[in-house]
Amino acid sequence: MSVYQDKATGKYYFVCTYKDWQGKSHRKYTRGFKLARDAKAAERDFLNQQHGTNCMSFKALYELYIADCRARLKESTVISKDSLFQHSILPFFQRFDNIGNITPAHVRQWQNELLTKYKPTSCRRIHSQLSAIFNFAVKYYGLARNVACIAGGIGKRKADSSSYWTLEEFEKAIEQVQALQDKAALTVLFYSGLRVGELLALTVADYDNKANTITVTKTLSRTATGYVIAPPKTPKSRRTVTIPCKASAVLNAYIATLYEPQPRDTIFIGLNGNHLAYVIKLAAAGADVKKIRVHDLRHSHASLLINNGANIKAVSERLGHDDIKTTLNTYGHLYKNQDNALAAMLDKL
Structure with missing residues (x-):
C-alpha cells in the first residue's frame, strides 16, 4: 500500500x-x-x-449505501435512516473491517442487545434498516448473503394497542388548552387526520372557510440545514379534506387574530411539533386522560371515523394513504371490532 x-x-x-x-x-x-x-x-x-468488492468494512459499505439513498430518497427520509444507523447499528457493526466476516450469530448478538433497549416496533424498524444495507451489498457489491435475513426478524410491525383519544377524551383535553393557536392546531389535527407536517405547511389560501375545506399540496419537511416546504409524502397525499363546522369555528376564530393575513402566509407560523407535544402532555395531565403523541391525533381521527361506520376506502382517501392496504395494515383491527355491530345489523334485515 x-x-x-x-x-x-x-x-x-x-x-x-x-x-x-x-x-x-x-x-x-x-x-x-x-x-x-x-x-x-x-x-x-x-x-x-x-x-465493488465484498471485503470492504461495514463503515465503508454504509457510506456507499447512504450516498445512494441521498440520490434517490427525500432528504427527511435519509436523515431518519442516518439517525437509526448512527445510534443503533454502527456502534456494533463498524468494528468489522470485512463485511464478509459478519455472521448470523453476530446479528443475533446485536438483536439481543437491541431488545433490551427498544420497544418491539422500534426493534423491527431498526432491523429492517440493517437488512436493507445487506441487501444493497448483495445486489451491487458481491456480498454472498444477507446475514440479517438469515438471522431472522425481531419485534412487531404494530404495537399491541394503538394510542389515541376518543371524542370524549379529546373534548376533555382541549378544554385545558388556553392559547388559541394551539387549540386551533390540535382541533384541526383531530378532525381532519392531517399529518403534522401537512398542518404546519398550510397557508391561508389552502383553507376555504365557506366550504370548510383544507387543500393539502405540501408538507413541512426536515433537512440537514433546517425545515423546508416540500411536496407531500405520496401522490395520494394531495387531497382536499372537509372539516366539521365545530373545527372551522375554532380555526376561523384563530385566523381572525392574525394581522392582515395574505393568501401565501402560513397559518400556523412559528408552531412546531415539539411545542404541540408539550401542549398535549399538559392537556392530558390536566384532563386526566392518557398522554398521546402528536401523530396519534391522526390515529384518533381514523379511529373516530371507523368506529362510526366509515368505510375503508373513504378513510384511506381522507388520510391520503397511497393505497387501501396501508389503511388496512394500520387500522384493520378496528374494523374487526365492529363484528358484533354487523351481526346485529344482519339480524334486523
Whole structure:
C-alpha cells in the first residue's frame, strides 16, 4: 500500500491510483492520519468501494449505501435512516473491517442487545434498516448473503394497542388548552387526520372557510440545514379534506387574530411539533386522560371515523394513504371490532 509519513507534520497519508466505472484512471490523495494503520485502512476502504468488492468494512459499505439513498430518497427520509444507523447499528457493526466476516450469530448478538433497549416496533424498524444495507451489498457489491435475513426478524410491525383519544377524551383535553393557536392546531389535527407536517405547511389560501375545506399540496419537511416546504409524502397525499363546522369555528376564530393575513402566509407560523407535544402532555395531565403523541391525533381521527361506520376506502382517501392496504395494515383491527355491530345489523334485515 502507498502510505507515507509527512516529515513536516509527522502525520500519515496515502496515495493510490484507481479506475472509475468508465475505465478512466484517477489518483487519490488523502492526508492527516495520526497512525500509519489508519491511513492503510482508509486506503483499503477507498479501493474496495471503487472496485465493488465484498471485503470492504461495514463503515465503508454504509457510506456507499447512504450516498445512494441521498440520490434517490427525500432528504427527511435519509436523515431518519442516518439517525437509526448512527445510534443503533454502527456502534456494533463498524468494528468489522470485512463485511464478509459478519455472521448470523453476530446479528443475533446485536438483536439481543437491541431488545433490551427498544420497544418491539422500534426493534423491527431498526432491523429492517440493517437488512436493507445487506441487501444493497448483495445486489451491487458481491456480498454472498444477507446475514440479517438469515438471522431472522425481531419485534412487531404494530404495537399491541394503538394510542389515541376518543371524542370524549379529546373534548376533555382541549378544554385545558388556553392559547388559541394551539387549540386551533390540535382541533384541526383531530378532525381532519392531517399529518403534522401537512398542518404546519398550510397557508391561508389552502383553507376555504365557506366550504370548510383544507387543500393539502405540501408538507413541512426536515433537512440537514433546517425545515423546508416540500411536496407531500405520496401522490395520494394531495387531497382536499372537509372539516366539521365545530373545527372551522375554532380555526376561523384563530385566523381572525392574525394581522392582515395574505393568501401565501402560513397559518400556523412559528408552531412546531415539539411545542404541540408539550401542549398535549399538559392537556392530558390536566384532563386526566392518557398522554398521546402528536401523530396519534391522526390515529384518533381514523379511529373516530371507523368506529362510526366509515368505510375503508373513504378513510384511506381522507388520510391520503397511497393505497387501501396501508389503511388496512394500520387500522384493520378496528374494523374487526365492529363484528358484533354487523351481526346485529344482519339480524334486523
